[in-house]
Amino acid sequence: MSTVRGQYVRAQQDWAIDQERLRHDQALHHIGENALFALMWTARDHEAGLVGLCTVCASDRISQAYGQASRNKCPNCFGTRFEGGFRALIVRPAVFTDADDSQSFTARGTVAPQEVHLETTSDFRVHSGDYAMRATGERLQLRVPQRTTLRTGFGTPYQREVATAYNLTRAAVEDPESVAYMLPPAETDDLVEILSRTGAVPPSFADIEIIRAPLIPLYERD
Template identity: 75%
Template sequence: MSAPTPPSKRLYTRTQQNWAVDQERARHDQALYMIGEYALFVLLWTARDYDANLVGHCPTCASDRISAAYGQAARNRCPDCYGTTFTGGYRALIVRPCIFTDADDSQSFTARGVVSPQELQFETTSDFRIHSGDYVMRATGERLQMRAPQRTTIRTGFGTPYQRDTATAYNLGSANVEDAEAVAYLIPPDTNDLITILNRTAPAPVSFADVEVLRAPLIPLYERD
C-alpha cells in the first residue's frame, strides 16, 4: 500500500463557475440595450458550411465553368446568392443590440476613383459567430461589411473556454461602410423597410420574429471553440 500524498503536494482543481458567466453576460447585454441600437446582421454561408452539408451551390451562378474552375461566382451581384456561390446567400438574418463608434465621412483617391471609406468599430452579443465578409445593417440605412471581431471569453475554472459556453461579448470588431452600388444592398429588406424595422420603439427587448431568418445554427458545432 502506497503512502498518502503529503498535504504540500496536493493540488486543487477549480471547477467552472457558470453563475459568473451568466452574470457577466447579463451586464454586457444590459449595457448594449441601454446605450446601443438595434442592428440587422447578415451571416453569409461559408465553404465550411458547404463541407458540413448545410448548404448547396447556387443554381443561378455557380454551375458554369468559371465557378467550377475558381470556386467563386462568375458575377458578384447575383440576386440569389449575393456572390457567395451558395444557395440563398446567407445562413441567418438576425437583429441584435449593438454599439457602434462614431466616424466622419472622408474621401480617398484609389485605382477605382474617388471613394468614401468609413470604418467603424462595433460590439454586440456573443450568441452568434461572425465571419469576415458578413454584413451588418443600421437604422441609418447604411450597410457595413464586417471583419471577424475579437472575442472575450471568461476563464472561470479549469477547462477549455468554448464560445458557446463562456463567451461574453464581441469586443470592438471592425466594419466598413459599403458603397450604395455594392452587392450588400441587394439583400432584403430594402432601405426604407430596414429603417422602419430597426426603429421600432416598443419597450425592450422588441420582437423581430417576423424579420429574422435562421437556416443553420448561429454557432455551428464545428466552430464552437
C-alpha cells in the same frame, strides 16, 4: 474539485458567466441600437453539408473552373456561390463608434472609406464578409472580431460556453452599388422601419429573422 498532492482544479462557475452576459446585454440595450446582421454562407458550411451550390450562378463552366460565383450580384446567392446567400438574418443590439466621412486617393481613384467598430452579443459567430445594417440605412461589411471570454475555472474557453461579448468588430460602410444593398430588406425605408422598433422591453423580431443553420457552427465550437 480534484485533489492531487495538495493541489485542486477549480470548476468553472457557470453562474458567473450567466450574470456577466446578462449585464453586458443589458448595457447594449441601455446605450445601443438595433442592428440587422446578415451572416453569409461560407465554404466550410458547404463542406459540412449545410448548404448546396447556387442553382443560378454556380453551375456554369466559369464558376466550376474557378470555384467562384460567376455573378457578384446574383439575386440568389448574393455573390457567395451558395444557395440562398445567407445562413441567418438576425437582429441584435449593438453599439457603434462614431466616424466622419473622408476621402482617400488610391490607384483606383478617389474613394470615401468609412470604418467603424461595433460591439454586440456573443450568441453568434461573425466571419469576414458578413454584413450589419443600421437604421441610418447604411450597410457595413464586417471583419473577424475579437471576443471577450470570462475564465472562471479550469478548462478550454469555448465561445459557446464562456464568451460574454463580441468586442471591437471592425466594419466598413459599403458603397450603395454593393451587393449588400440587395440583401433583404432591399428597401431602405423597410430597413429603417424594422430597426426603429422600440419599447420598455426588447421588441420581438421573429417576423424578420431567418435562421437556416446554427448561429455558432458546430465545427467552430472554439
